[in-house]
Amino acid sequence: MAISAVPGASPVIGHLVPLMRNPVAFMSGLAQHGDLVTIKFGLKTAYVPCTPELIRDMLFDLDTFEKTGPLFEQLSRLFGHGLALCPNDDHRRQRRLIQPAFHKHNLPAYFSSAVEATTEVIASWRDNGVLNVFAETRALAAEVLAATIFVGTTVARQALHAFNKQLADILDQILWQMLLPRPFGRLPLPGNRRFQQARKNFKTILDEAVDAYLAEPSSETTSLLYHLTQPLTTGEKLTKEELVDQLGTFFLAGTETTATTLSWTLHLLSQNPQYKEALYAEVDDRLAGRRPAYDDLAQLPVTTAVITETLRLYPVTAFLTRVARKPVSLGKHNIPAGATVIFSPCIVQHRAAFFPEPEKFDPYRWVSPAPLPKGALIPFGAGPRKCIGDSFAMNNAVLFLATIATHWEFEDSSTKCVRPGFNVSPYPQHFRIRLHARDPRRRRT
Numbered sequence: 373m374a375i376s377a378v379p380g381a382s383p384v385i386g387h388l389v390p391l392m393r394n395p396v397a398f399m400s401g402l403a404q405h406g407d408l409v410t411i412k413f414g415l416k417t418a419y420v421p422c423t424p425e426l427i428r429d430m431l432f433d434l435d436t437f438e439k440t441g442p443l444f445e446q447l448s449r450l451f452g453h454g455l456a457l458c459p460n461d462d463h464r465r466q467r468r469l470i471q472p473a474f475h476k477h478n479l480p481a482y483f484s485s486a487v488e489a490t491t492e493v494i495a496s497w498r499d500n501g502v503l504n505v506f507a508e509t510r511a512l513a514a515e516v517l518a519a520t521i522f523v524g525t526t527v528a529r530q531a532l533h534a535f536n537k538q539l540a541d542i543l544d545q546i547l548w549q550m551l552l553p554r555p556f557g558r559l560p561l562p563g564n565r566r567f568q569q570a571r572k573n574f575k576t577i578l579d580e581a582v583d584a585y586l587a588e589p590s591s592e593t594t595s596l597l598y599h600l601t602q603p604l605t606t607g608e609k610l611t612k613e614e615l616v617d618q619l620g621t622f623f624l625a626g627t628e629t630t631a632t633t634l635s636w637t638l639h640l641l642s643q644n645p646q647y648k649e650a651l652y653a654e655v656d657d658r659l660a661g662r663r664p665a666y667d668d669l670a671q672l673p674v675t676t677a678v679i680t681e682t683l684r685l686y687p688v689t690a691f692l693t694r695v696a697r698k699p700v701s702l703g704k705h706n707i708p709a710g711a712t713v714i715f716s717p718c719i720v721q722h723r724a725a726f727f728p729e730p731e732k733f734d735p736y737r738w739v740s741p742a743p744l745p746k747g748a749l750i751p752f753g754a755g756p757r758k759c760i761g762d763s764f765a766m767n768n769a770v771l772f773l774a775t776i777a778t779h780w781e782f783e784d785s786s787t788k789c790v791r792p793g794f795n796v797s798p799y800p801q802h803f804r805i806r807l808h809a810r811d812p813r814r815r816r817t
């Protein structure tokens with residue numbers, strides 16, 4: 373069956389301009405052209421499945437669809453072959469070794485570290501101060517992840533701060549390092565130098581932290597590192613090099629994503645004050661100014677719905693790639709061996725057939741949701757390579773939002789038009805908020 377080519381491709385650059393201008397809007401618009409369409413990445417043709425069924429068929433078939441492509445190749449060259457970047461052949465082994473660390477029994481302990489770190493960061497904000505939201509939430513996400521991984525280890529707080537600085541320098545440059553041809557990355561430009569230096573320092577800090585831990589393992593079972601270093605009943609365990617790669621991967625996969633989600637959440641709330649009020653009412657009622665405990669998560673349905681609705685509208689990964697290892701049929705369509713295939717949650721999550729008024733921010737659609745087809749909401753992906761940190765990330769996002777709402781009133785203070793910045797995770801570029809302290813004990817009527 374013929375596959376529709378999406379109109380509007382320019383010679384040589386294809387659809388890169390609309391894709392870079394607004395990746396979320398571009399990907400969301402593709403379903404109108406067919407169940408499976410092609411777009412042009414420069415001169416290269418990429419296939420895009422646009423129904424939940426075809427997307428799931430692709431994501432579940434690891435024998436055919438390899439997690440690779442230029443972006444992944446560049447990333448693995450820079451950060452090794454941890455779980456998010458390893459080829460499918462090694463994936464099952466790695467996932468078996470790492471999954472226990474993310475078991476639901478461990479989540480309450482990780483949550484306690486996250487509460488400590490979040491409270492500390494948010495307490496450092498100033499009344500009437502203006503926040504660069506993405507930079508601030510990225511630092512917050514990195515701080516919380518570092519606290520969860522290293523709690524009870526010898527990695528000093530100061531080293532963690534230095535580490536977060538390296539991470540910020542890496543994340544600021546990473547997309548360009550992935551997109552530009554390799555020789556450009558070697559030119560002695562300030563951005564390249566900063567990136568290479570930061571990458572080296574980042575790796576050294578992780579190396580030293582893991583060395584120190586293995587030389588004197590902690591019995592602190594609340595740390596993620598503790599669980600990562602435990603052997604399976606078969607005796608298998610991660611090597612030291614693998615541990616370093618995994619930690620690097622967690623920071624890469626877990627920091628931008630969480631920060632992007634939280635930034636869009638604050639943006640959407642600042643544009644929709646009725647939901648902001650509902651959020652304040654819920655946290656005042658349920659928490660009355662105290663820190664959230666793990667058991668509170670189930671008692672915060674509005675806070676959770678706000679995060680879920682944000683992940684529906686802005687699902688963090690506008691697109692990811694796979695490559696077909698052999699000729700394959702997706703539905704009634706044939707895809708040749710070697711084809712690049714794109715997975716984008718935006719396509720299904722913005723479809724009116726599943727979400728009435730799909731462009732409207734409406735957290736209440738999650739309070740008593742109608743049944744959805746499998747695969748209509750996939751911000752964390754699906755299949756064997758689904759995000760391993762999904763519950764951890766959701767818990768932390770709810771924690772961040774509840775803690776911010778407990779202590780701060782905020783309003784949009786951006787001086788430039790806010791739109792999705794072209795980034796690994798398209799975040800609300802130029803978004804600033806002004807903070808006003810709230811009395812956390814004030815109960816609303």
Ligand code: HEM
Pocket residue numbers: 439455456457467621622623625626627629630633687688689692750751752753754756757758759760761762764765766
């Ligand atoms: C809101 C936050 C997050 C979102 C939206 C998110 C989204 C995703 C998505 C869509 C994938 C699948 C990628 C693919 O199929 O190619 C993924 C994979 C992954 N994520 Fe997350 N993620 C988040 C937070 C985190 C956190 C906090 C961590 C670590 C602590 C993490 C670690 C990983 C890893 C290791 C993988 C690879 C899994 C595998 O291949 O088996 N993520 N994430």
